Amino acid sequence: MDSTDTGAATGHETLRETLRAAQRHLESRIVGQETLIERLLMALLSGGHLLVEGAPGLAKTRAIKELAQVVEGDFHRIQFTPDLLPGDVTGTEVFRPEDGSFKFQPGPIFHNLLLADEVNRAPAKVQSALLEAMAEHQVSVGRRTLRLPELFLVMATQNPIEQEGTYPLPEAQLDRFLMQVNVDYPDANAERRILALVRQESQGATPAPPVRLSQSQIFAARSELLDVYMSPAVETYLVQLVMATREPAAYSAELAGWLDYGASPRASIALDLCSRALAWLNDRDFVTPDDVQSVAPDVLRHRLILSFQAQADNINTDQIIDRLLELVPVP
Numbered sequence: 001m002d003s004t005d006t007g008a009a010t011g012h013e014t015l016r017e018t019l020r021a022a023q024r025h026l027e028s029r030i031v032g033q034e035t036l037i038e039r040l041l042m043a044l045l046s047g048g049h050l051l052v053e054g055a056p057g058l059a060k061t062r063a064i065k066e067l068a069q070v071v072e073g074d075f076h077r078i079q080f081t082p083d084l085l086p087g088d089v090t091g092t093e094v095f096r097p098e099d100g101s102f103k104f105q106p107g108p109i110f111h112n113l114l115l116a117d118e119v120n121r122a123p124a125k126v127q128s129a130l131l132e133a134m135a136e137h138q139v140s141v142g143r144r145t146l147r148l149p150e151l152f153l154v155m156a157t158q159n160p161i162e163q164e165g166t167y168p169l170p171e172a173q174l175d176r177f178l179m180q181v182n183v184d185y186p187d188a189n190a191e192r193r194i195l196a197l198v199r200q201e202s203q204g205a206t207p208a209p210p211v212r213l214s215q216s217q218i219f220a221a222r223s224e225l226l227d228v229y230m231s232p233a234v235e236t237y238l239v240q241l242v243m244a245t246r247e248p249a250a251y252s253a254e255l256a257g258w259l260d261y262g263a264s265p266r267a268s269i270a271l272d273l274c275s276r277a278l279a280w281l282n283d284r285d286f287v288t289p290d291d292v293q294s295v296a297p298d299v300l301r302h303r304l305i306l307s308f309q310a311q312a313d314n315i316n317t318d319q320i321i322d323r324l325l326e327l328v329p330v331p
Helices: 003-029 034-045 060-070 122-138 189-200 215-226 232-246 253-258 267-280 289-300 308-312 317-329
Strands: 048-054 075-079 091-096 101-104 113-117 138-141 144-147 155-159 179-182 259-261
Touching: 003 034, 003 060, 003 267, 034 048, 034 060, 034 155, 034 179, 034 189, 034 215, 034 267, 060 075, 060 113, 060 155, 091 138, 091 289, 101 144, 122 138, 122 155, 144 253, 179 289, 232 267, 232 289, 232 317, 253 259, 253 308, 267 289, 289 317
Parallel strands: 048 155, 048 179, 075 113, 113 155
Antiparallel strands: 091 101, 138 144
């Protein structure tokens, strides 16, 4: 190995160690939600967006706020409510009486990290304001099209408990999210650690992040993800999982009765990116079938449309994905 190769390898290891240090810091600040932290980092590295669903008080908002402390960039939170307007998200034209002109005032969507809190509380017109931004990284205002920052991540939250006064996200918008992560209550040990952490914070003991990820480091990591090796067999397995959601009758008549519509090609792209990101975070330069299986529930659960029969049988998307993973042969 020549000096150039040695330098490149050292650079890769330094970059991974920086990400691991950031992950450890986040896990110390957000107790009992290791999966959420890992998925946030995966979305950051994959250039995608995250939908997080869970009961109140499970550190969903805190997670992205803490991530903003370790990432070079600006952060903004939008509390979605029924009276929110699209311009409150994208920005609006402001009249300037001194010269009789209009000037565009950018909205919160022009930040690097955006928290769309309780996104299902806003009506469809406001939710759709996120569509173009999430898919195209741009906002159209009048005759102008404005580019968003190159580093742009939306984390939207949903509360599954309260359904009154909410507007379910349309399938087209759900498909824009790289993953949907469901968070649950912490166990007893984590609960005690949360109490200790809150007491420390009340006494002013809030440690500074040990590292700060620059945007150039994040873009470098994204480039490295594309070099993570995926064998033809694993790629075929990944594609078969997605195809099984569209042609479930080829695997099980029961499965066919539960699914009305399968996942789009965005699911294949998301599975590919997330599997590579997980392998990279775990210090591997190759993807395994276990990586694909690990991220499959988060990638697929918001992309499947269940039949009336599945709903009548109280079958949810996670149960269907578990069945898919059982039926599709592993290489």
